[in-house]
Amino acid sequence: MPEHVLSEAVARPQIEEKLRERRRRSRFHEGLRITDDLALTCVKEASGRLRVEIEALLSMGLPNSPMAGADIRVASGNFITAKPIGVVGGVDFMYTGEVRKVEAHAVQKRLDDNELVLLSPLGYSPTGEVFNLAHEDVAAAAAMALKAEKLIYLMDSVGVTGRRGELLRELTVRQAEALITRGAPAETDARQYLPQAVRACRQGVRRAHLISGHVDDGLLLELFTRKGVGTMLTPDPIENLRPARVEDIGGVLRLIEATTRGAAVHGKPVAVCGGLASDPEAVPLLLGLGVTELSVVPGQIPRLKARVRGLALGACRELAQRALKLGTAREVRALVKKVMP
Numbered sequence: 001m002p003e004h005v006l007s008e009a010v011a012r013p014q015i016e017e018k019l020r021e022r023r024r025r026s027r028f029h030e031g032l033r034i035t036d037d038l039a040l041t042c043v044k045e046a047s048g049r050l051r052v053e054i055e056a057l058l059s060m061g062l063p064n065s066p067m068a069g070a071d072i073r074v075a076s077g078n079f080i081t082a083k084p085i086g087v088v089g090g091v092d093f094m095y096t097g098e099v100r101k102v103e104a105h106a107v108q109k110r111l112d113d114n115e116l117v118l119l120s121p122l123g124y125s126p127t128g129e130v131f132n133l134a135h136e137d138v139a140a141a142a143a144m145a146l147k148a149e150k151l152i153y154l155m156d157s158v159g160v161t162g163r164r165g166e167l168l169r170e171l172t173v174r175q176a177e178a179l180i181t182r183g184a185p186a187e188t189d190a191r192q193y194l195p196q197a198v199r200a201c202r203q204g205v206r207r208a209h210l211i212s213g214h215v216d217d218g219l220l221l222e223l224f225t226r227k228g229v230g231t232m233l234t235p236d237p238i239e240n241l242r243p244a245r246v247e248d249i250g251g252v253l254r255l256i257e258a259t260t261r262g263a264a265v266h267g268k269p270v271a272v273c274g275g276l277a278s279d280p281e282a283v284p285l286l287l288g289l290g291v292t293e294l295s296v297v298p299g300q301i302p303r304l305k306a307r308v309r310g311l312a313l314g315a316c317r318e319l320a321q322r323a324l325k326l327g328t329a330r331e332v333r334a335l336v337k338k339v340m341p
Contacts, residue, residue: 007054007116007117007118007119010121010135010154011043011046011047011050011120011121011135012135014046014047014049014050015033015039015042015043015046017046018042018045018046019038019039019042022038022042024038024039029088029089029091029093031134031191031192032085032093032096032134033096033132033134034092034093034094034096035093035094035095035096035131035132036094037094037095039095039132040094040095040130040132043121043122043132044130047120047121047122050120051076051118051120054074054118055074055118058070058072058074058116059072059074072116073114073115073116074115074116074117074118075110075115075116075117075118076117076118076119076120077106078103078124079102079103079106079107079117079119079142080099080101080102080103080119080122080123080124080133080138080141080142081099081100081101081102081103081123081124081125081126082097082098082099082100082122082123082124082125082131082133083097083098083100083125083131084096084097084125084129084131085097085098095129095131095132096131096132097123097125097131097132097133098131098133098134098137099123099133099137099138099141100123100125101145102141102142102144102145102146104145104146107145107146108146111146119138119139119142121133121134121135121138123138134192136153136192136193136196137196139151139153139196140196140197140199140200143200143205143208144199144200144203144204144205147204147205148205149205149206149207150205150206150207150208150209151197151200151201151205151207151208151209152208152209152211152219152222153193153196153197153208153209153210153211154211154212154213154218154219155188155189155190155193155210155211155212155213156188156189156212156213156214157188157189157190157212158211158212158215158229158230159190159210159211159212159229159230159231160176160190160194160210160231161188161190167230167231168231169227169228169230169231169232170231170232170234170237170238171231171232171233171234172233172234172235172236172237173198173201173202173233173234173235176197176198176233177198179194180194180195180198190210190231193210194233197210197233198233201233201234201235202235206234206235207232207233207234208232208233208234209222209223209228209230209231209232209233210230210231210233211228211229211230211231212229212230215229218230246328246329246330247327247328249326249327249328249329249332250324250325250326250327253285253289253320253323253324253332256270256272256286256289256290256291257289257290257320257324260289260290260291260292261290263290264290269292269293270290270291270292270293271291271292271293271294271295272286272291272293272294272295273294273296274295277294277295277296278294278296278297278300278304280300280303280304280307281333281336281337282336283304283307283308283311284307284316284319284336284340285316285319285320285323285332285336287308287311287313287316288313288315288316288317288318288319288320288321289320311340315339315340316340319335319336319339319340322335322339323335323336
């Protein structure tokens with residue numbers, strides 16, 4: 001799991017409930033709430049109550065419960081400096097603002113003290129005014145300021161979907177920008193989250209995840225399974241396969257060595273099969289790297305048995321260490337011919 005956790009309390013449903021109690025309709029423009037005096041009062045009440053409820057849940061520690069011995073300390077405060085959005089397209093957003101600055105040093109200090117930092121969708125101006133902020137903006141700004149490895153959005157929708165409603169499990173920043181340009185994704189809350197995720201990845205966040213908050217164990221499934229349950233956004237493609245080249249030999253040999261080293265710790269054999277295992281010149285190198293089994297074509301078995309009987313394991317290991325420092329397959333093959341003709 002991440003070394004440090006920064007969380008944001010999303011109070012949108014609670015704000016809607018407060019406004020309904022006062023028989024006031026919410027007003028939005030381009031996905032942003034227009035925050036008048038009454039709406040700001042509702043935002044403050046909802047955010048304060050939600051923060052207390054989250055802190056109470058994180059304070060649980062009953063014996064024989066999942067939270068037993070957790071000892072989680074929560075920090076919150078005026079970490080976000082905000083500015084008003086003002087008038088856009090003839091619409092006055094009043095007390096709706098956007099992030100001007102994240103006090104990254106103050107937040108990081110609390111994270112270093114092993115505290116969980118809880119941010120609210122409220123920001124404060126240098127003149128003491130309070131502004132209602134889009135939580136997507138707060139999360140992205142905080143991730144960028146703290147140089148976070150991951151930004152994770154929990155949404156109502158399953159993630160970013162394509163034209164036929166299919167879930168797009170992986171997107172590069174360029175692909176996401178193309179979707180936004182042509183008006184995608186579909187009419188879901190991903191329309192608000194995706195641009196902020198792109199913004200964060202453009203500014204150094206390595207991965208952004210957009211997943212549903214209604215999927216049981218969704219966060220664990222997204223982070224610890226190959227397919228995940230939502231959309232993962234990265235600056236560059238995660239998998240970019242190509243045919244091996246001669247200059248890749250060093251990397252291939254290091255992968256074999258790392259595999260055999262890990263297997264040895266757990267007492268597991270490592271086998272190589274196919275053309276490489278059947279190559280007499282490759283056998284000393286493979287044995288020196290720690291390979292314990294060779295699966296070869298039947299016609300080569302007598303020849304390879306004789307080859308293995310004539311090898312000293314210590315010499316093979318020394319050969320492997322020298323080969324790991326070489327840059328091309330031609331250099332490796334020349335070394336093997338020279339040392340073990």
